[in-house]
Amino acid sequence: MIAIKLAFKNIIGAGYRTFLNIAVLSFAFVVIIWHNGVIDGWNMQARRDTINWEIGQGQIWHPNYDPLDFLSFQDAHGVLTAPLSDGVKSGKLTPILLTTASAFPQGRMQGVVLKGIDPDQTILKIPSDLLKTTDYDLPVLIGKRMASNLKVQEGDNILIRWRDKNGTFDATEATITGIFDCNVPTIDNGQFWLPLDRLRTMLDMPDEATFLISREATPPADIAPWVFKDLDFLLADLDMIIQSKKGGGAIMYGLLFIIALLAIFDTQVLSIFRRQKEIGTYIALGLTRWQVVGIFTVEGTVYSILAILLGAVYGIPLLWYTAKVGWAMPAGTDNMGLAIADKIYPVYGTGLIIFTILLVVIAATIVSFLPARKIAKLSPTDALKGKIQ
Amino acid sequence: MKSIIILFLSTFFLLGSNPPNADEILKKVEQNLSSDNRVFESEMVIHGKRSSRTIVSRSYSVGDKESFTEYLSPAREAGTKMLKLENQLWIYSPSTDRTIQISGHMLRQSVMGSDLSYEDMMEDRKLTDIYSAKLVGEETLDERKTYVIELTAKVEDVAYHTQKLWVDSERFVPLKEEMYAKSGQLLKRTTLSNVQKIEGRWFPMTLVYKDMLKQGDGTEFRMTSVKFNQNIPEYLFTKAALKQ
Amino acid sequence: MIQFLFKGIIRDKNRSVLPILVISLGVFLTVLGSAWFKGVFSDMINTNANFTAGHVRVMTRAYAENVDQTPNDLALVEVDQLINDLDNQFPDFEWVKRTHFGGLLDVPNEEGETRAQGMAIGQGIDFFSPGTHEPERMNIPSSIVEGKLPGQPGEALISDDFAKRFKVNIGDPITLFGSTMYGGMAFTNFTVCGTVRFGMRALDRGAILIDISDAQIALDMADAAGEVLGFQKSGNYDEERALQVKDAFNAQYAADSDEFAPVMQRLNDQAFLGYYLDLAKYMSSIVIFIFVLAMSIVLWNTGLLGGLRRYNEFGMRLAMGEEKRHIYGSLITESIIIGTIGSVVGTIFGLAAGYYLQQHGIDMGSAMQGGGMMLPTVFKARIGPEAFYIGFIPGLISMVLGNALAGIAIYRRQTAVLTKELSV
Structure with a gap:
């Protein structure tokens, strides 16, 4: 002392x-x-x-889904099983459907990924409510990097071509109804966000999804054959x-x-x-x-x-x-x-x-x-x- | 490429005149074109961004399901062989002595930088099997009178939901073909020209295939030799033949 | 007089050893610290330069427009002539060819038919030229999991994950099926000579690294390359010089309206990097200032200590009749000498350590991962021009200032009480 x-x-x-x-x-x-x-x-x-913005508290993947292999997207979709659609109904999950497509800005062809998201979802911060507009035939949402890459602005039209589940070509003008600014490039680069129901119709894949985003860290029980990916995996x-x-x-x-x-x-x-x-x-x-x-x-x-x-x-x-x-x-x-x-x-x-x-x-x-x-x-x-x- | 030709040939050849309706036109085309086997030599001109390339190939096919293509030039491609059996595709390259199977998703990739995918080349079904046809009018195209036929898919797994054909009303050779998306958007256009008479049939010797959404001059086919009813050994349509 | 002071410093270890030691250590830390800061701040820039953009990068205009898609059909042609010209015109740069490509990696079975295949991202870089810096630049040697670098034509490195997934061993053949620069089919057999861990999932799934000459053959790119990168031979990115080079180069093609004319970009032209470079400059000067300030305080203390320690000596000298001004002057001169010696020693050691860390760095990756990977985890110091003088600010100025402050006490002492003070 x-x-x-x-x-x-x-x-x-x-x-x-x-x-x-x-x-x-x-x-x-x-x-x-x-x-x-x-x-x-x-x-x-x-x-x-x-x-x-991207992963929620975890994701539930279709067994064929491999985000790094865009060729796998063609087979990576399925109808939601009962536990999954219950999860969606209770707001714990939100489904995302995706497919590869081509966009044609100024006559150039560029590979893009179309992602369908529920405009009413609240799990991700993506401003999906901008897709609710009925003014346009096909509203899409893109990130600011994608916008500058394509040299487009809000309100611009861009022609996109995709193939439905049977491989039939379809193409239409999409209208950019929103450009979001976020720090996660993986939801921005090369991505077009569309209303989920619209994309399901376009692909002729009703009630289907490629993966679901979970609001909670624990997935619903009995999701097999779908696979839960936790944050440790997604953030590695x-x-x-x-x-x-x-x-x-x-x-x-x-x-x-x-x-x-x-x-x-x-x-x-x-x-x-x-x-x-x-x-x-x-x-x-x-x-x-x-x-x-x-x-x-x-x-x-x-x-x-x-x-x-x-x-x-x-x-x-x-x-x-x-x-x-x-x-x-x-x-x-x-x-x-x-x-x-x-x-x-x-x-x-x-x-x-x-x-x-x-x-x-x-x-x-x-x-x-x-x-x-x-x-x-x-x-x-x-x-x-x-x-x- | 050969399959494309087959597609057009088997669809559009027609002997006779005054067709009452479109279905009949197509049916007659197929009837008249069903040749057991064919051998073609062709040049494919691909217009790239900075240069054009010409690829020479010889194709053998028997029926609709089997075909064998050998590339003859340029030197780099010479000796490359492609075998199609039903819905399977193998490519053999002599420089690596390897046979590579092209499957699933890879089939949708472009062939040699052209406006065609492997899948486009693989299509072997008859138009009448997958489309229902409707005569929608008559038009004059390059000073030839043509019937305009609209095709709408009647099966699900087709690449193009609707097509439009302009068929020469005398020679019954298609002179133009347009492919549309479900939405009605024009996707691709093929123009056929230089129609010649070969072994008693009128035959379009030049085809220009163009992706309408992309800039560019498209891909051009020129037939240099077309022979029907040749003796093609069955052995050719095996994987072992690729290596020879 | 200086000679006399030198003798004093050398013979009186109290005067010399500890202060010089402390100053040297302090200066050493300052120099090393500033070099380290500079290194860490330039880490991101280097990564970007080494992996993607070079210090300057030449592409065709059309390629530059769509650079994200690495469109090989828009590659540069007549690159050897181009590199030759660049070498002559800008000899302070090392010019290297690189080509990115994509394709299918096909693993054969015994009959030479497809056993397994997967998509791969590929890159052709210069492995073979004598004295090439490319593998090190891309951090490849330390990211090899098994095997070795390609040493002869036909050898390829593939990602370790791919190799494990498809049970491909070192020495096994693998076929790259892709498309040539002109859109034709490209088939090339390679022998797997090693496997690499990149540390980025997309690359780890499927990637192939081959020599640029092999890439040229495989992709029908004789005398062509996707990009030509220029690296300053000093190893450091000098943005002023890069700008000069860029402007001079682009001026030659200003009148050319061909979309395949070459165009040069410098590192700053990467959208985000310009800002980062500014920030790095700003941050490193702040950080260096903080270091110098902290060290100055320490050395000021040492200066004070030196002055105070010799309280008795000064008393004696005053008693003997030496003038206060003279004692003060000698004290300051001594501190300059000591400060200089300490600063020189410290700077030498600091530069040596900094140089070592500039060359070798400290690998933070092995601590975390249990194996190297391509994404650089080695942090390196970087010696800039300021490293040579920065140590003198705390070393010399603070030391002198400290002594000067301590020496003020000399003037305060009354000759009258000296005898009393010294009698103890």
Whole structure:
């Protein structure tokens, strides 16, 4: 107890140098939390966007469906089984039907995927209600990337050609009734969203679907032969990229942290040198040498506590502000087919903050202990004379 | 390509005149065209974006279900063989000594960059089997009088829901064919020309096949040799023959 | 006098060893940190350059219009001449051919008939040229699961998942069935020489990597290639230079209205990348500033320490009659010397470590995955020009400033009380 009291007094007494050390350490502290927060925020954002826009809480696939093999789409559809259509009725599932087709913007042919979605669905954020319009024969919804790729705008017509379940060609002008802006390229690039019933008629596949999107993480029972794909499966690629980004950042704040610890170490060396007489006095007063080591070590710990407090003073408003306004990010991995938001809102988890606090305190204590060990070898008389070298 | 030709030939050849209705026209075409076997040599001109290619091939076919095509030029394609038995298709390439089966979804891909898919080439049913026909009028086309016949699918698994044919009213050779989507959208147009008399039959020696939704000049067939009733060994229509 | 101070510094280890050590360490961290920041920020840019866009990329105009579909029928022709011209005109760039294609990978049975087949995404890159950087650029050697890089014509790498799914082993034949540049059928046999993990599901399902010369033969692309990429030989993306090159190149074809005329784009022209580059520049300067600031505070402390440690010595010198100004001056000069030595040492070590990390990087992927993959998980430092001087800001300025502040105490000391102070 005496050690902590003394430590506080000593440190505060040291004035502005203390402040400098604390500033550096608090800085490292805030940066670590911020950086991890950005990565976690990014992760959560990307996951959330993918969940909200594309996958829901999971998907139930037709056994033949393979999203990576567009040739499989032709066989990947079926009438909903009873448990599935019950799920749809209760609003827990929404069916999606898809097929490959060709679009002909300005006489060029481009392969596209037609996806039928229930205009009344509420599981995905895709603004499917824009498909409810009755002004046009075939309303379609596309993403902003697709729109710029095709060089079309809202209200434009585009000719599409598809084949129904028998392989019979059909073609018609579709009208773009909405262009949505979302960060998930996989529901945007090369995709046309149509009213589900319309697509079912077009393909002559009444009551059929290719996959269903689940509102809940647990699928209805007895869905076989359909297959449930959970979030771990659907988000695997995304998780991997985020993990790798986290690694790169760890080195950065590791270096910053070392600098901060160097500051404490340096200060400890200085203070032990300057306060030899004080050390001698402590020992002369009957404290054991290890108790004195303790006093100095605790001083280092106190630095870290003050640093955390200081970090909190400017860090909390700063981090709060960044979490509120977000950090503008370019859609850099856009072309990798992953959801990256324009803006990332850092998320500061309790676990992250507690871990960082412990890291700072423990590391600061260790670097304070290292120079303080010297005291243990000291003879009180030398110390009183000020002869530490 | 050969199958396409067969399709047209078997459909449109007609001896006689003054057809009372469209069904009869088509029926007569088929009756008159049923030749047990055929050997064709043709050039296919594919107009690409930056150049055109000419592919020369020789096709043998017996009945409607079996056909064998060998590519003769250009050098790169020479020796490539294609065997069609019922609804199966194999392609053999001499450079790799491999026989590759084209199945399922791959059949819908374009053949050699042309406006035709493998599936288009595989169609071997008679028009009268899959369409009901109606005479809708008469038109003059390239100074030839033609009957205009509308075909509407009567079975489900057809590529084109409706077709329109312009049949020469004297020679009973189709001069134009249009394929429509269910919605009525025009999808493809074939124009047939250079009609010549071969072994007593009028025969269109040039066909231009055009995807109407795409830019481009389409794909052109030119028959260089047409022979009927040849001796084609049965052995040709086996996978083993591909490798020879 | 400087000579005298040098002797002092060398002989009095208290004056030299610890401060130099601390400064060196601090400068080392600053230099390494700034190089690392720069590396991490340019990571995304490099990935994009290496895998897709190059530092600059030449395509036909028609190809550039539909670049997302990698339309091989719109490929560049007469590429050898083009590359020759580019080499002459812009020798500071390495020019490489690349071709993307799609096709069917067909696995034969013993009779040479189809046993299994699957769709594949393919790429032809330069594996064979002596000294080619392409495999490393694409991170292929470290993503090989089994086997080796293609070493001779007819060898191909395929995705490991594909190989496992269809039970294809190293040394097995596989046929690529695709379409030539002109739309004809393309059949080519390859021998599987290795399998690769890409880390991207679409590629892992089916992909084939072959040498560009094999791709040219297979796809009937003699003297043609989908794209020609240019990489600055320095290894770093210099956007100013890239712009010059792009403008100079495109000016030559300005009058040409052919849609197959070549057109050059630089990395920034990737829609999102321009913005990212700006952000990266902005962010890395902020981050480097933070580093320098933090380090300055630390070294200021060291400077103070140095000054305070020698309280007694200065007292003695004052007592002996040395002028305060002179003592102060010598203190500052000493700190400059120490700061310089520390900064030089620290910068050298920082550059060395930075260089090592620039060349080798730290692989974050193996820690997560248990195996390499193509999507780069190796983070690398990057030494920019500022790495050579940035360390001197905290190393020298902070050290001198710290000493200068500590030295103010010299002026405060009264000669009258010196004897008393020194008597202890």
